[in-house]
Amino acid sequence: MKRTLTVCPYCGTGCMFYLVSDGGKLVGVEPSVTHPVSRGGLCVKGWNAFAFVHHPERLTTPLVRRDGVLQPASWDEALDLVVTGLQAVQEKHGSDAVMFASSAKATNEENYLLMKLARAVFGTNNIDHCARLCHSSTVTGLAETFGSGAMTNSISCIDETDVILVIGSNTTEQHPLIGSRILNAVQNGTGLIVADNRRIRLARHAALHLRHKNGSDVALLNGIMHVIIAEGLVDEEFVATRTENYAAQAAAVAEWTPEKAAAATGLEAGEIVAAARLFAGAKRAMILYSMGITQHSHGVDNVRCVAALAMLTGNVGRPGTGVNPLRGQNNVQGGCDMGALPDLYSGYQKVADPLVRDRFARAWGVPSLPAAPGLPLTRAMNAASEGRLQALFVMGENPMLSDPDQGHARKVLEGLELLVVQDIFLTETAALADIVLPAACYAEKEGTFTNTERRVQRARKAVESPGTARADWEIICDIALRAGYRGMCYHDPREVMDEIASLTPLYGGIAYDRLDPHGLQWPCPDRNHPGTPLLHLEHFTRGLGHFSPARYRLPAELPDDRYPFVLTTGRTYFHWHTGSMTRRSHLLDREEPRSFIEIHPDDAARLGVRDHDRLQVASRRGEVQTEARVTTMVVPGVLFMPFHFAEGAANALTNNALDPESSIPEFKVCAVRVERVP
Amino acid sequence: MKILHPAQLNNFIERLAKAWEVRLPVLLPDGTRVIGSPGDGPPALHGGAVMGKPTSAFFPHHGTLFTSDGGKLEGPQNPDLPLFVLGFTPRDLACLRFIDRFFADGLCDDVYFRRRNNALVAGLSGLCGPGGIMIPPAGGGCDLEFFCDGSCWLVIPYSDGGREVSAGLSDPALPTSVELFRQAALSQPDEQEELLRRASELLRADRVPDHFWAEIGDRCIACTGCNLACPTCTCFGVQDWRSAQKTERSRMWDSCQLDGFMREASGHNPLGSEALRSRRRIHHKLAADPEKWGEISCFLCGRCDAVCPTGIGMVAVAREMVARFG
Incomplete structure (x- = not known):
């Protein structure tokens, strides 16, 4: 028996666990009890992270x-x-x-x-x-407003905040050990606002669940900011001393009365006012967001608005606050940090x-x-x-x-x-x-992986x-x-990291001998630096935080007579992206064995569709068959489909309409029609 | 009874390892304690119950059931050496006794007993709980027990195997007994045992309403950790991996908190909501098992409460249930 401490290969939360091996084969997983993020727990994918490794379909030869x-x-x-x-x-x-x-x-x-x-x-x-495909809007939007396109705070800040706004993140399913931390915070009295029109688990615990129209985030956030300014809830000292271009921001949201924002988002004006008061009234409020913000043809504008809301209320640079994009893949933060990008080096x-x-x-x-x-x-x-x-x-x-x-x-x-x-x-x-x-x-x-809170951690070879x-x-x-x-020519990845550190100021103090047991958070400019749990403490990375107002634009493709439904896409809890690992993990694949589409009971009744019926879904780009899941998770007129499945592939339908600045596709909104397969 | 000085522990383990595949509590590099192999880290007998199922030595997370090669079936290999597993607290020993009964019932689980038979199980008690608190001795239910008296380990054999492996150790200077500690513990009311008993009564009297389970279910993220850490959870899933050469059937720990656990071929699921599955998890241990086995099958080891990311382990739920409906 051997136990090897390593990092979970799935989401960006960066939980660490021990791979248990026996005779050169993995036989299980045990959580790291002392890890600052996972704290002895794991999600279902983590517990099953060993299950695909020895699958007989592994590639063994070129x-x-x-x-x-x-x-x-x-x-x-x-x-x-x-x-x-x-x-x-x-x-x-x-x-x-x-x-x-x-x-x-x-x-x-x-x-x-x-x-x-x-x-x-x-x-x-x-x-x-x-x-x-996931956070290029963040990299662009936060670099412009804050000077750094990463989580401003640490995951542990969830324990210290008074109000959390979760917008466009199904956190308990996509970052389960972060989502569970939010659930615990709510149990302990933290206020929760969920802005997402799917009835995700967090919504069941929210003080406010805003089910705004897909793609109307700029209108919603501008409406909230309008109320904050109109009701005198702005953190004026923060705005005056830490930011620039506030006048332009105020001017841009002046027209976004709650009524106008309500008309654009499909919400009640009162919901927008309540959200503004709850968020701005908190001593410490933090924003968590993910693909629901970024994967739009106006994803960068969404990020600009999120950043502006945090600055307007002085919620940057303190524990329990911040703008916190939850990175999807276990090393998508690191992939960006390393310069696997067309315009940036490490x-x-x-x-x-x-x-x-x-x-x-x-x-x-x-x-x-x-x-x-x-x-x-x-x-x-x-x-x-x-x-x-x-x-x-x-x-x-x-x-x-x-x-x-x-x-x-x-x-x-x-x-x-x-x-x-x-x-x-x-x-x-x-x-x-x-x-x-x-x-x-x-x-x-x-090697090393960098999690969503910028924590660089060692991954180790077990088999x-x-x-x-x-x-x-x-x-x-x-x-x-x-x-x-x-x-x-390198003997091992350790030598590569030494080269990275020599060329990359953010990683200047990252070295393998400093990463045990649970890593260091960048920026870490030199070998004596302890790492940085919170960004933008005294000043923003770019100096002053920059308000960058956004004009509301509709999604690139909206429903019409021919394609009357909005299709939005994403992941399920049990699968990872294109399923190459999770669809070969027995228990995970058993949970979600096939492609499905969520449809509201009212729409299903109108179309004569029952639960588990085969449906044909078509967009201007393609059509697929999938299985109906009749549920109030979605609102009428909106369908949700995960993209894991080769059979019934959601991305046969999606629209390659790109954000002009980040080039992210609009995975969250396209128009489709749906009918029951006879 | 024998005595083992802490300085003698490594030698004792080394000697044992010649004839046994030894597992004992070890400290891993990041401070996590598990029951592992001596090579995994330094022995860490102090600290109470370890992370992870102590029973995994006999019922591992994932293990082969058989392979089929050209129609020829082969079972899993027997261990090269019999297992010596140290680290069971008295509560863990109760769990082991329970799953021994489970796996022996009806069609005896051959794969489990290939590892369990001939294994020696060593209990751990005395002043070695979290923060040095007293874990009352089990007084049996294992082959031998290591009792910490504050400076040394008193090694108490209960079986021939236990006597054999401890035979080389010294005798204590004075006649010693740990029975007094056990009796003292027995005479004290156990608040958590009382809690479970009252929760069990509530469930069996059907006095816990559905909305309670809906609230608990809303807090469940289906991580499955409660089941995967529980020493008396024995459910497993089965998979077949086929390659050109052979088919391998294996089993892995399963969880009743998963939708697919009870889903019917039609797609219908009689436990199709988190509320029903949460109820089932608690109900099984506190109400169904007492009917089948004559005892509550939670022995308060605390692992599900420790591993649950959202605070709905057995004791937490029982406490809430009793507070609201008791």
Whole structure:
């Protein structure tokens, strides 16, 4: 028997547990009792995090497509084909004809290395990862208003606050150990406002449940801010000393009377007034949000409004307050921190800045680095369909299920000159690849993950990877070497982290010998720094907090006669994203074995639909069949569908309408019609 | 009775490990205490009941039931060495006794008894509870018991196996008995046992209304930790993994807090809400098991209350139930 302390591979909460192994096989999980976030508990996915690791469908050997069929190959053959294939595309079409998709499931070290491979070895800034699909609006919106696109506070602040506003986050299902902390706070007297038109578990405990129309967050938040200003509830000292551009904000919300906001959101004016009074009346109030805010064609505007509400009420820079975007994947914070983004190096250092570029070029031993920002992932599909992108290297992502408008995604992926996928299972995307590289999963490698509260934690190897599968970092370094680059030879991920620390001020004091047992929170600029639980204490990262007023815009696609329902998408408690791990975990898959769609009983009755009926759901982009779940979780006129399932894929329906600034797709609103399958 | 000085503990464990697969409370790198292998960390006998099911040595979180290779069935391998498991508090021993009865009932669970038979179980009591408080001795129900007298471990064998493994230890300087401690504890009313008894009566008299369970259910995030930490929860799920070479059937701890646990093939679920499932969890231990087994099957080990992220473990729920309806 052996116990290995590591980080849960699922959400961004960053719970730590011990993997229990016996004879080289995982046989269970035990929570870490002392961990500051999980505190001896886990959610159902955490308790089952060992269950997929030895699944017989794990990839064990490289695969190369020959005569149209993926066939086993040696590592030498597969990696040489990767390198020559990428180089051939670049010779023919230019450096920016290749793109690298990194992974929020990979470690910090691996994200850093893939970013380095793209930039230093293949000379392109075309590197991005799935943060584009979840919190790119946060990175843009909070960087502009606060100077830092991450949770301002720590999870423990939930214990210290008086009022919590949860907007667009189904926290008990998507960040269960954070959600449970909210439930405990409410039991102890904390006021809870839930703004989400699904009747999520938290709503059952809320003092106010605001079921506003999908996509009307700017109207709701502007309405709340209007009331706060009109009723003299502004924290004037904070606004005067810590912020700028307040006059513009006040002017922008002046027209958003409760009545006008009510008309736009579908709420009662009184609900908006009550929310404003409850939030602004609290000594300490904190905002938690997630995809319900970010995944809109106006996601950055939503984030701007959230930031403004916190500044208006002086709820930044103190315990029990703050703007707290809950990051989805276990390392989506780290993926962003490491610069797996088209415009940023690690630590949010801009590629457009010649001084920064020069520093990285010297450290990496290359004459120059590309200056123009690369492609965001969500624009890659269009670039490929226009011929500007010819090769895609995907590490640990499954865009066939996770990208909007699946039909388009499939066409584009099939049309590429070269598609390389590095993953642990033959995902729907890997099945289309020319070359498949088998990777080690989280339990089979060393590295670090950064959780939603900026806590950098050690992940450890508990068992060997199956067959000849290798850790992502080893594969990336091998590719670099075969491409003729000698600056990526490391004994272990520890050495990679040392390099990261040397180039990344936010991580300057992060080193493996400092991370036991439960990590450090960035910014951590030097080896003596204790880490930073709270951001923006005396001043904002950018100096003064910047009010950045937002104009209300409707979602890109609204219901009409042909497509009369709003479809909103998301995750369920029991599955993770495209299901490659959880659908191979027996108990988790048993809980949610198939695709479903939530429909309100009134709509169901009108359409003659009963619980469990097969339904045909169609949008302008595609159609799928799924199973009806008749429930008051949703309001009439709105349908909810999870995106985990290849059969009945929600993203066959969704709209690739992008926020103009963050390029995030509008997963939360599109128009569909639905009918019972005869 | 024998005596073991703390300084002798490591040698004692090393000697045992030659003939036994030893499990004992150890301290893991982040301060978590579990019943683990000696190599997992330094022995940590003080601190009371450990995290995790102490019974997992015999009924692991995940384990193979059999493999089928070309039609040939093979059961799981027997352990190379019999198990020696130290770390059961008296309450844990009650849990073990209960699941021994469960797994032996009817069709005896061969996979469980492959590990349980021939195993030696060692209890832990005395001044080794949380903060050094007294855990009254079990006085039996195990092969031997380690009783902390404040400076040494008194090792009390109750079976031939217990006598055999403790034979090499010294005798105490003076004749000693821990029976007085046990009697003293028995003479004291146990507030939590009384609480459970009253909660059990309320349930059996059907005096707990549905809305109470709806409130408890609303606070359940279905993490399943209560079941997965409980030493008397024995439910398991079964999966088959097929590869080109073989099929492997294994079982893993399951939870009655999951919808799929009772869902029928039609999709209908007689326990289709968190309220019903929460009621079932408590009702099973406090009302159904007394009917079937003649005793409440919660022995107040405290693990579900410790592991539950939202504070609805057994004692918390019983306390609320009795306060409101008792």
